[in-house]
Amino acid sequence: MTHQLSTQKIWLARLWRAGFVLGLALVWETSGRLAWIDPELLPPLSRIFKMLGRLLSDHRFRGDIVITVLECLTAFLIVVPLGLFSGFSLAESPKLYKLFSPVLQLLMTVPKSIFLPVFILLFGIDFSEKVIFAIVLSYFIIVPTGIAAVQSIPSGLVAMARSFGATQSQIYLRIYLPCAMPLILSGVRLGLIFSMHGIIFAEMYASSEGIGRNILNWGESFDMERLFAAVMLVLIVTVLINETLQAIETYARRRTLSGAMH
Amino acid sequence: MNTTPHHVVDVSHLSKTFGDGKTAFRALNDVSLQIKQGRFVSVVGPSGCGKSTLMQMISGLVPTTQGNIQIDGKTITGPQPEKIGVVFQDALLLPWKTALENIEFPLSLGDTPVAERQERARNMLKLVGLKDVGHRYPHELSGGMRQRVAIARGLVRNPSLLLMDEPFGALDEQTRTRMWGELLRIHEQSGTTILFITHSLVESVFLADEVLVMASNPGRIIERIEVDLPRPRDLKLLGSERLGNLRNHIWDLIAKPDDEIDA
Numbered sequence: 001m002t003h004q005l006s007t008q009k010i011w012l013a014r015l016w017r018a019g020f021v022l023g024l025a026l027v028w029e030t031s032g033r034l035a036w037i038d039p040e041l042l043p044p045l046s047r048i049f050k051m052l053g054r055l056l057s058d059h060r061f062r063g064d065i066v067i068t069v070l071e072c073l074t075a076f077l078i079v080v081p082l083g084l085f086s087g088f089s090l091a092e093s094p095k096l097y098k099l100f101s102p103v104l105q106l107l108m109t110v111p112k113s114i115f116l117p118v119f120i121l122l123f124g125i126d127f128s129e130k131v132i133f134a135i136v137l138s139y140f141i142i143v144p145t146g147i148a149a150v151q152s153i154p155s156g157l158v159a160m161a162r163s164f165g166a167t168q169s170q171i172y173l174r175i176y177l178p179c180a181m182p183l184i185l186s187g188v189r190l191g192l193i194f195s196m197h198g199i200i201f202a203e204m205y206a207s208s209e210g211i212g213r214n215i216l217n218w219g220e221s222f223d224m225e226r227l228f229a230a231v232m233l234v235l236i237v238t239v240l241i242n243e244t245l246q247a248i249e250t251y252a253r254r255r256t257l258s259g260a261m262h
Numbered sequence: 263m264n265t266t267p268h269h270v271v272d273v274s275h276l277s278k279t280f281g282d283g284k285t286a287f288r289a290l291n292d293v294s295l296q297i298k299q300g301r302f303v304s305v306v307g308p309s310g311c312g313k314s315t316l317m318q319m320i321s322g323l324v325p326t327t328q329g330n331i332q333i334d335g336k337t338i339t340g341p342q343p344e345k346i347g348v349v350f351q352d353a354l355l356l357p358w359k360t361a362l363e364n365i366e367f368p369l370s371l372g373d374t375p376v377a378e379r380q381e382r383a384r385n386m387l388k389l390v391g392l393k394d395v396g397h398r399y400p401h402e403l404s405g406g407m408r409q410r411v412a413i414a415r416g417l418v419r420n421p422s423l424l425l426m427d428e429p430f431g432a433l434d435e436q437t438r439t440r441m442w443g444e445l446l447r448i449h450e451q452s453g454t455t456i457l458f459i460t461h462s463l464v465e466s467v468f469l470a471d472e473v474l475v476m477a478s479n480p481g482r483i484i485e486r487i488e489v490d491l492p493r494p495r496d497l498k499l500l501g502s503e504r505l506g507n508l509r510n511h512i513w514d515l516i517a518k519p520d521d522e523i524d525a
């Protein structure tokens with residue numbers, strides 16, 4: 001009964017979102033065609049997609065995409081394990097937690113973008129600078145997720161497993177991992193999104209290549225079609241990634257928490 | 263191994279202090295108890311008198327401050343999964359495993375072959391009267407069913423001792439009464455020694471061969487009561503005068519310290 005209701009709600013929400021996006025696309029398209037807004041400023045959606053098609057077949061832009069994707073993946077693959085592991089260690093050790101959590105909270109509140117100029121001075125404007133900036137930006141978002149993941153593990157289940165003779169590694173694998181999985185997946189998702197965020201931001205700030213650099217160039221030269229095409233590309237990719245990971249997360253949460261509601 | 267009834271549990275001069283310095287708190291003071299093989303012993307006492315602490319120390323989950331705990335004649339220093347099965351106040355089932363898989367869990371931690379694991383888990387499921395719901399997940403079971411799965415899990419390694427901490431505390435009266443019947447039947451069939459913690463005076467008397475009555479500040483055993491009601495126990499006994507007298511006697515013991523505090 002409750003399950004049916006909640007799936008119904010989820011579908012309603014999906015329908016509403018799809019409808020919203022479609023409606024927005026429609027308004028956008030007509031506004032350009034009927035020239036409600038200067039089409040030079042906001043070109044109709046169809047022209048943007050056509051341009052996106054052209055961009056995707058363009059060698060130079062494809063090279064930029066490859067660079068951005070490589071930077072994102074590198075940052076992602078480094079920061080997610082690093083951030084989650086830091087979170088786990090902090091949550092597992094009261095001593096470490098006492099020592100580092102005030103520092104962490106302080107650093108979390110600081111806007112990381114103000115350090116970008118310093119990073120550029122330290123690391124130049126190449127691959128490593130962008131990756132390091134993205135890592136720093138994402139790290140402080142993933143660590144709290146890692147802490148929350150450990151804290152979400154019911155201590156009763158751990159005591160239960162221990163009483164039946166579970167070794168420490170069995171407790172980690174059989175209790176910690178499944179219990180923490182939903183929040184670990186949250187960490188993965190946030191890691192991916194904020195890696196992309198950091199990379200594109202760094203590319204826009206100072207770079208000679210990548211999607212972000214192109215977006216900035218086209219914006220400065222009022223090349224609205226290319227600008228919107230590139231923005232649309234990033235938008236579509238992020239939304240797809242986010243939705244996919246969120247679906248996996250929801251599945252994991254159902255699996256681990258379905259019994260805990262009683 | 264000796265075959266004559268021996269002390270499965272032998273606790274001597276056990277004390278527990280939480281914290282140290284000024285915040286030190288004596289939860290248990292000089293507790294001694296012995297339980298012979300196959301006996302059903304219940305522990306009653308006011309909230310906070312240290313019943314759970316006592317059980318957790320016997321289960322090896324919590325270290326002792328002073329004293330000695332022997333299970334089957336050996337002093338313990340940690341959990342004894344081969345000898346002791348534990349049933350916690352909440353069923354504490356793994357929500358991502360089916361009832362059957364939950365019962366298998368203790369065996370899956372060791373090196374029991376899968377086939378034997380499933381066979382034994384299925385037998386346990388039968389023992390607790392749930393053989394048709396092995397494939398269900400905990401959230402698809404009623405509270406009483408979940409508790410029975412937890413009991414089956416506690417028994418699956420054939421422990422010589424089953425520790426139960428208020429296992430029926432969260433159940434409604436009807437379910438609880440039915441669970442009493444089940445537990446008595448399981449006790450008879452498995453022959454396991456049981457240490458049973460409860461808040462309910464009637465429950466403590468109805469199920470047990472012996473009731474240990476505890477008092478708090480500091481937590482200690484103030485009296486041992488032999489329950490000479492005949493076995494197998496029949497639910498009709500619940501209305502009997504003998505059970506009522508024992509219950510009233512325990513009530514007097516427990517109520518006394520409270521009166522002193524009021525005065």
Ligand SMILES: Nc1ncnc2c1ncn2[C@@H]1O[C@H](COP(=O)(O)OP(=O)(O)OP(=O)(O)O)[C@@H](O)[C@H]1O
Nearest residue numbers: 280281287289308309310311312313314315316461
């Ligand atoms: N980890 C701990 N640290 C400090 N004090 C504790 C700890 N665990 C228990 N205590 C204290 O020890 C005393 C006994 O607790 P315990 O849980 O054993 O009581 P209990 O008899 O099981 O109570 P209840 O019937 O309410 O379950 C309580 O006063 C409690 O506050």
Ligand SMILES: [Mg+2]
Nearest residue numbers: 313314315427
């Ligand atoms: Mg208790």
